[in-house]
Amino acid sequence: MTKKRFLGCAGIASICVATLASASTAGELNILTWEGYADPSVIEPFEAATGCKVSATYVGSNDDFAPKLAAGGGVFDIVTPSIDTTFSLIEAGFVQEIDISRISAWGDLYKQFTTADGIQKDGKIYGVPYAWGAIPFMYRKDKFDTPPTSIAALWDPALKGRVSLWDDKSALYVAARLNGDMNIYSLSDEQIAAAQVKLIEQRPNIRKYWSTAGELVDLFKSDEVWISNTWGGYQSALLADEGVEVVEFIPEEGAEGWMDSNMIVTGTPNEECAYQFLNMAVSAEGQGGVFRVNGYSSTNPVAAKEFMTPEEFSALHQDDPDYLNSLLLWENLADRLPVYTNAWNSVKSQ
Amino acid sequence: MSAPLSVRLKRAAVLSPPLLWTFVFMFIPYAILFVYSFWVQKYPTFQPAFQFGNYLQIATDPQYLRVLLRTLKIALFVSLGSALIAYPYAYFLVFKVRRPGFRLALYMAVVAPLWVSYLLRAYTWKIILGTTGILNSFLMSIGVLSEPSSVFLYNQTAMIITLIYVFIPFMVMPIYAVLEKIPKSLIEASSDLGVGRFRTFLMVTLPLSIPGIVAGFTMTFTLTFGDFIAPILVGGPDGLMIANVIASQFGAALNWPLGSALALVMLMIVLTIITISDRFERLGQGKFA
Numbered sequence: 070m071t072k073k074r075f076l077g078c079a080g081i082a083s084i085c086v087a088t089l090a091s092a093s094t095a096g097e098l099n100i101l102t103w104e105g106y107a108d109p110s111v112i113e114p115f116e117a118a119t120g121c122k123v124s125a126t127y128v129g130s131n132d133d134f135a136p137k138l139a140a141g142g143g144v145f146d147i148v149t150p151s152i153d154t155t156f157s158l159i160e161a162g163f164v165q166e167i168d169i170s171r172i173s174a175w176g177d178l179y180k181q182f183t184t185a186d187g188i189q190k191d192g193k194i195y196g197v198p199y200a201w202g203a204i205p206f207m208y209r210k211d212k213f214d215t216p217p218t219s220i221a222a223l224w225d226p227a228l229k230g231r232v233s234l235w236d237d238k239s240a241l242y243v244a245a246r247l248n249g250d251m252n253i254y255s256l257s258d259e260q261i262a263a264a265q266v267k268l269i270e271q272r273p274n275i276r277k278y279w280s281t282a283g284e285l286v287d288l289f290k291s292d293e294v295w296i297s298n299t300w301g302g303y304q305s306a307l308l309a310d311e312g313v314e315v316v317e318f319i320p321e322e323g324a325e326g327w328m329d330s331n332m333i334v335t336g337t338p339n340e341e342c343a344y345q346f347l348n349m350a351v352s353a354e355g356q357g358g359v360f361r362v363n364g365y366s367s368t369n370p371v372a373a374k375e376f377m378t379p380e381e382f383s384a385l386h387q388d389d390p391d392y393l394n395s396l397l398l399w400e401n402l403a404d405r406l407p408v409y410t411n412a413w414n415s416v417k418s419q
Numbered sequence: 420m421s422a423p424l425s426v427r428l429k430r431a432a433v434l435s436p437p438l439l440w441t442f443v444f445m446f447i448p449y450a451i452l453f454v455y456s457f458w459v460q461k462y463p464t465f466q467p468a469f470q471f472g473n474y475l476q477i478a479t480d481p482q483y484l485r486v487l488l489r490t491l492k493i494a495l496f497v498s499l500g501s502a503l504i505a506y507p508y509a510y511f512l513v514f515k516v517r518r519p520g521f522r523l524a525l526y527m528a529v530v531a532p533l534w535v536s537y538l539l540r541a542y543t544w545k546i547i548l549g550t551t552g553i554l555n556s557f558l559m560s561i562g563v564l565s566e567p568s569s570v571f572l573y574n575q576t577a578m579i580i581t582l583i584y585v586f587i588p589f590m591v592m593p594i595y596a597v598l599e600k601i602p603k604s605l606i607e608a609s610s611d612l613g614v615g616r617f618r619t620f621l622m623v624t625l626p627l628s629i630p631g632i633v634a635g636f637t638m639t640f641t642l643t644f645g646d647f648i649a650p651i652l653v654g655g656p657d658g659l660m661i662a663n664v665i666a667s668q669f670g671a672a673l674n675w676p677l678g679s680a681l682a683l684v685m686l687m688i689v690l691t692i693i694t695i696s697d698r699f700e701r702l703g704q705g706k707f708a
Contacts, residue, residue: 132671139464139673157673161463230569238671275656277573291551293569404462410672411480417659418482418489 096121098342101128101137102149103329104282105303106199111358115349121342129281130237138163138334146337147346149199152187152328153254153399157406159188159195164332166193171344174351177371181393187401188330196330197347198368200359203396204239204325207305208296209289210314220247220320223296224267228274233288233297236278238409239325240416242397243298244268246322253325254400261412268416278417282307289313302364302385326396328368360385449686455679465676473680483664483681487688490661493575494643497582498590501639502632504583505590509631510624513598529591537585541652544581548572548653573655581653586642590635597631598624630700637696641689661685 098121100107107125116122126145128134131154138145138158150158158164169175175183178198182188188196208217212231220243223232234240242253244264250256256264276294279285286307288294299305301317301324308315331350333343349355356367357376366385367373373387386392402409459468477483508529516522532540547553548571555567571577601624609619647662654660661681668678 130671132667132673135464135673136670139675157463272656276569277655280651291549292567293550293573406462407460407672407674407677410667410674411482414659414664414667415480415482417656418485418664419657 096339096342098123098146098339098346099126099144100124100147100149100346101126101134101145102147103128105363106149106329106359108358108362110362111349111355114354115346119342119345119349121339121345123346134158135161135163143334143336143338145334146339146343148332148334149329150332151399152185152330153401155187155196155330155332156190156401157403158332159190163335164195165335165337167195167197167333167347168344169194171348172197172351173348174369174372177369178351179368179370179393181390181398182328182330182368185328185398187399188332196332197351199329199331199350200356200363200365201326201328201368201393202303202365203301203319204235204298204327205301205317205319206296206324207289207299207315207317210316212295216316216318217296218318218321220322222320224271224274226274228296230274230276231293231295232271232274233277233279233285233294234275235285235298236280236417238402238406238413239298240268240278241265241409241413242325244271246320251323251397253397254402255405256409258408261408265412265416269419272419286311289315302366306364323395323397326393326398328398452679452682455676456683458676458679460672460674460676464673473677474684476677477680477684483661486659486661486664487684489575489657489659490644491688493579493582493660494640496579497586497643498636498640500579500583501587501590502594502636505587505594505635506628506632509591509594509598512595526591526595530588533588538648538652540585541581541648544577544584544653545572548577548580572653573658575654575658577653577655578649578658581649582643582646585649586639589638589642593634593638594628594631597628601627633696633700637693640692644689644692645685 096119100123102125104127107123107127112123112125126137128137131151134148134150134154135158138148139161148158148164155164175197182198182201183194185198188194188198206217206220206223208222222228223234223243224247234243241256241261241264244267245251245253245256245260247267248260248263250260250264252260277284277288279288279297282300282304285294285297285299285304288297289304289308290311290313299317305315305317331347333340333347337343351369351372353369353372353375356369356372359365360367360373360376360381364385366387367377370387373382373385377385377387382388456473457469457471458465459470459472460466512522512525516525545552549555550567550569550572552572554571555564558564559567605623605627606619609623610616614622645662647660647666650658650660650663662685665678665681665685668674668681672678
């Protein structure tokens with residue numbers, strides 16, 4: 070126990086007794102992750118095999134990780150942020166170095182991911198790639214005679230009040246690409262201002278900016294919205310279950326890509342269990358779980374062959390490195406993050 | 420002469436829990452916010468500092484004024500709307516309903532929804548106002564609309580309707596309380612003196628009930644002012660309110676210093692409103708009671 074923690078505990082004695090007691094229980098993992106990443110079909114066999122008990126807390130966006138870790142308290146052992154957020158967690162010291170010699174499947178993972186800038190610093194690795202996908206667009210098949218192929222469709226005056234966009238700084242990425250600015254993660258102030266103008270122009274078309282996966286599904290299902298960006302594979306599958314036919318497409322202007330990694334929170338008392346969890350996550354069991362539950366692509370193509378049919382393997386672009394390279398993989402915005410966030414807030418303040 | 424020790428101890432025992440509560444859960448957090456508001460954002464998080472940059476940013480970037488004015492406007496409409504609905508209802512309960520049991524039932528009908536989760540009540544309005552919602556189905560079945568309209572949901576009007584529905588108990592309760600306390604003899608006296616019903620209402624009942632209206636107005640206004648759920652659930656692309664901006668500074672932007680400064684600006688506005696309404700309430704009492 071560190072001195073700082075002890076002093077904090079002296080202040081609020083009763084709460085801390087509980088915290089210390091739970092921290093000392095070996096083999097309990099608290100993971101801060103996305104819905105669908107801690108499915109019972111994966112967690113229960115893991116708990117049975119290792120004796121490590123897993124409790125999951127869910128985030129609604131990547132912006133939830135840093136504030137929850139900054140609030141302190143040593144609550145979480147593992148976090149699963151996306152590649153735009155990983156590096157700032159490393160820089161803030163919230164996560165610790167990973168000994169890749171303890172990750173048996175490390176060599177099987179895509180090189181594009183294991184060597185990504187976002188998960189390393191000074192030659193040390195801080196994250197184990199877990200799942201990936203694109204941010205394509207999707208539309209209601211019954212509402213379009215000619216399938217849309219460009220982001221410009223979301224600005225089409227004929228779609229007044231029928232468009233949605235993710236309530237996120239990524240709206241700026243979309244508008245910037247429409248402007249022809251492909252450097253979406255390093256936009257200048259002028260480029261951001263131009264993207265803001267485009268988004269304000271788009272306003273009459275916007276029915277609602279969606280903030281959760283479920284909300285977008287509801288918007289499509291209740292006939293409010295016909296076209297939007299989406300978390301590739303996830304919401305379209307939920308809509309298919311509801312009998313709503315939607316089509317995903319990568320526009321001419323390209324699509325963002327994302328990749329989520331498991332990271333170990335600095336100073337976790339449950340390191341042994343954490344490594345067991347990280348290994349399970351990139352094994353065929355863990356990767357098969359995220360594929361079945363979320364429909365996301367696998368970071369481990371070797372394991373993916375075990376649970377995907379050849380058709381699924383190619384449908385999820387597991388055999389197509391060009392596809393992966395064509396995606397604009399999310400990048401950390403570093404000190405430009407507040408500029409993007411305020412620009413997006415400013416659009417919504419109009 | 421001071422009270423005996425045992426009495427003083429008892430007094431301390433009674434008073435100290437609420438005082439301690441206020442100190443630990445109100446004063447200290449606000450003090451922390453105050454300190455944070457002078458800090459500075461520095462990637463990847465934020466650092467201690469003493470500077471006024473956050474307040475300067477709020478004053479110079481027009482987005483904050485726009486959102487503050489929008490929030491004030493919506494809070495004003497919600498309070499006005501609640502008062503216009505709640506006053507006749509409370510008046511009806513107190514002066515027109517004769518059977519106490521029936522009156523209680525009608526009163527509880529307004530208060531009981533408070534026991535249901537706010538989220539659930541706000542969510543209900545999505546189902547009512549949506550394109551395939553109950554209102555559209557109804558209007559189409561009686562022939563007013565030929566195809567579903569999208570004007571009911573995802574705009575500021577939907578937010579105002581939802582917030583009125585959610586917060587109206589806070590308007591009904593204080594108005595009901597003051598109306599109930601008005602002695603019936605005053606109204607009888609007015610009518611004995613030959614004053615008509617409407618003038619009696621304007622000259623006697625309404626002035627005496629002003630403290631209740633002010634109390635209700637203050638509560639609905641401040642509750643709306645701090646709301647950030649309605650914009651997410653039923654607001655459209657122009658629904659952003661000040662509490663959403665603060666939430667995004669603490670979350671998405673990881674700019675707790677700016678978020679703290681915004682929170683304090685908001686607190687100042689709310690305190691100003693409470694002070695003004697307090698004056699109004701006292702004015703009402705001094706003049707009419």
